[in-house]
Amino acid sequence: MISVHMTPVPRSAVVAYRDDGTLSKGMGLLVSGQLPPLPPALAGAFVTAVLLGLGAAGADDFAVFAPAVALLLAGAGSSHPHDGRLDWLVPPILRLTEYGFIASAGFARDVPPVLVFALLGAMAFHHYDTVYRLRQHVYAPPWLAPAGLGWDGRMLVVALGGLLGLVAPVFVLLAVYLWCLFGWESLTCWLAAPRAAGEAAEAGAPE
Incomplete structure (x- = not known):
């Protein structure tokens, strides 16, 4: 049975937009939400850009350590409630970091452009879907975030492909996996959402 979460999100929507994986959330738990999220996100993006400037993510390049x-x-700022005036900037910074790293790794290692765009498209679809779900109060199941690896997990998988000299196969596998995961879950969730909403409205209607 498909379950659709129709209750309000207990935390800031900005936290959901981050798309943290298990590792990033674990880093946040270490500081118990005491670290403001914007400075570490900016620092992570800056260091990633510097490492990409020194070389793309291959076995012999410093950029492989960027993720x-x-x-x-x-990741250390993931458990913060993101209630600061400029904390809304954190998700776009993380998207720029993730997309920039993956695109640079793919193009620098001669991955066919169609594979690069297929992987970036899967991630962009997921992030757009997340934004629209929150606006419509239709929330993804809790297993989707760890299954989708998060921005941190996806970067680490691509970096591992660089270390092993298997960037193109990793792009293929990751793109297929993410499209199947995000596409199928989104399709089934949205197909079930109107029925769930209608049933809830009928249940609350007066006799």
């Missing part, structure tokens, strides 16, 4: 550095820096 680990970004995780250590930006």
Whole structure:
């Protein structure tokens, strides 16, 4: 049975827009939400850009360590409620970091452009879907975030492909996996959402 979450999100929507994976959330738990999220996200993006400037994510390049550095820096702010005046900037910064790293790794390692755009498209679809769900109060099941690996997990998988010299196969596998996961879950969720909403309205209607 497909379950659709129709209750309000207990935390700031900005936190959901971050799309943190298990590792990033674990880093945030270490500081118990005491670290403001914007400075570490900016630091992670800056270091990633510097490492990408030194070389793309291959076995012999410093940039292969960018995901680990970004995780250590930006992940630490994941448990913060993101209620600061400028904390809304954190998700776009994380998207820029993730998309920039993955695109740079793909194009620098001669991955066919169609594969690069297929992987970026899967992530963009998921992030757009997340934004629209929150606006419509139709929330994803809790298992989707860890299953989708999060921005940190996806970067680490691509970096691992660079270390092993298997960037193109990793792009193929990751793109297929994410499209199947995000596409199928989104389709089934949205198909079930109107029925769930209608049933809830009928249940609350006066006799």
